[in-house]
Structures are given as structure tokens and as C-alpha cells.
Amino acid sequence: MSTAAAAGEPDSHGTAIAAERRWAWVVIAIMALLVAMMIFTGLHWSAMPPSRVETVDVKTLHLKGEFVESNLGTSVGADGKVTVRLVAQQYSFEPQCIVVPAGMPVTFRGTSTDTIHGFVVGTTNANTMLIPAFVSTFTTTFPKTGEQLMPCHEYCGTGHEAMWARVQVLPAAEFMAKAKPGERLSCVPR
Numbered sequence: 001m002s003t004a005a006a007a008g009e010p011d012s013h014g015t016a017i018a019a020e021r022r023w024a025w026v027v028i029a030i031m032a033l034l035v036a037m038m039i040f041t042g043l044h045w046s047a048m049p050p051s052r053v054e055t056v057d058v059k060t061l062h063l064k065g066e067f068v069e070s071n072l073g074t075s076v077g078a079d080g081k082v083t084v085r086l087v088a089q090q091y092s093f094e095p096q097c098i099v100v101p102a103g104m105p106v107t108f109r110g111t112s113t114d115t116i117h118g119f120v121v122g123t124t125n126a127n128t129m130l131i132p133a134f135v136s137t138f139t140t141t142f143p144k145t146g147e148q149l150m151p152c153h154e155y156c157g158t159g160h161e162a163m164w165a166r167v168q169v170l171p172a173a174e175f176m177a178k179a180k181p182g183e184r185l186s187c188v189p190r
């Protein structure tokens with residue numbers, strides 16, 4: 001016991017150490033919680049590393065295969081599955097206007113020709129990165145009809161802020177009426 005405490009005065013040094021120790025435990029608890037969350041999300045959701053890797057040759061992307069210009073846009077397969085294929089490049093998406101049906105699963109398949117790009121569709125959960133030499137894919141459903149903006153959300157160079165496309169979500173019946181087997185739909189004005 002210090003002389004100050006013995007004299008009946010508050011032990012300021014002891015109080016400071018106790019407060020400091022309590023704060024240290026709070027910080028340790030926060031760090032432990034964050035590490036536990038990282039381990040949990042990593043293992044439980046298999047968030048990282050990606051479980052599926054699909055590659056594509058950037059040098060021949062525009063010449064042959066799935067991502068040639070005539071194959072970009074929305075297609076309806078023989079099994080009725082809706083697939084959107086798109087390519088990102090500095091500083092635009094191809095196609096510039098994408099058509100999708102509302103209330104049906106839509107699978108996006110995209111890649112980039114030059115650097116890392118990405119996109120998010122308005123306020124929906126459609127959101128991915130587009131990486132050169134890799135094919136990004138995800139499936140989502142658009143509940144509401146209407147037009148959404150689709151900006152690039154990975155900084156990709158000086159023209160980044162001008163890089164965006166539009167997504168038109170049509171009623172399913174209207175979309176299916178437009179879709180013809182083997183054709184690629186888009187809403188780019190011709």
C-alpha cells in the first residue's frame with residue numbers, strides 16, 4: 001500500500017493501472033472476437049480461397065470461344081436457363097445495356113481484357129470482380145422490373161468514373177417473348 005493510500009487519500013497511481021489493465025482486456029477481447037469471426041467466416045462459408053477457378057486466354061478472347069463479341073449479351077439456353085455474358089475493358093462494358101427477366105434465376109459470366117474491373121447492379125446483390133484471364137460467375141434473381149445502373153466498382157484507371165452500363169429488368173413474359181433460341185439479347189440501341 002502506498003503512503004498516499006495509507007494517509008486516506010485516493011491512490012491515483014493504482015487507479016490508473018487498474019483502468020489501464022481493464023482497457024487492455026477490452027482490446028484483447030475485441031481482437032479475439034475479430035480473429036474468431038475471421039476463422040468462422042473463412043471455414044464456415046468457405047469464403048476464401050475461391051472454391052472454383054475457371055480461366056480464359058486474354059490474347060484470344062475476342063477471336064474465339066465464349067467471349068467473342070457476337071456471343072455477348074443475354075441468351076436463353078435449350079433448358080430455359082438465362083445466361084448473361086459480358087466483357088469489361090478500360091473503360092466500358094460490352095454490352096453497354098443488359099436485358100434480364102424479373103423473378104427468374106440469371107447467371108452472369110464475365111471477364112476482363114485488360115485490368116481488374118468489377119460491377120454492382122443498382123441496389124441488387126449482383127456484385128462481382130472481373131479479372132483478366134479468369135471467368136467470374138454468379139447466379140442471382142432480380143425481384144423488381146425497371147432500369148438499374150451498373151457502375152464499375154474497382155478503380156481501373158483515369159476513366160474509371162465514366163465506366164458503367166445499364167441493366168433493364170423486364171417482366172419475365174416480355175423477356176421470354178423477345179428471346180429467340182440462339183440469339184443474344186441486349187438493349188443497346190441499334
Ligand SMILES: [Cu+2]
Binds near residue numbers: 152
Ligand atoms: Cu473499370
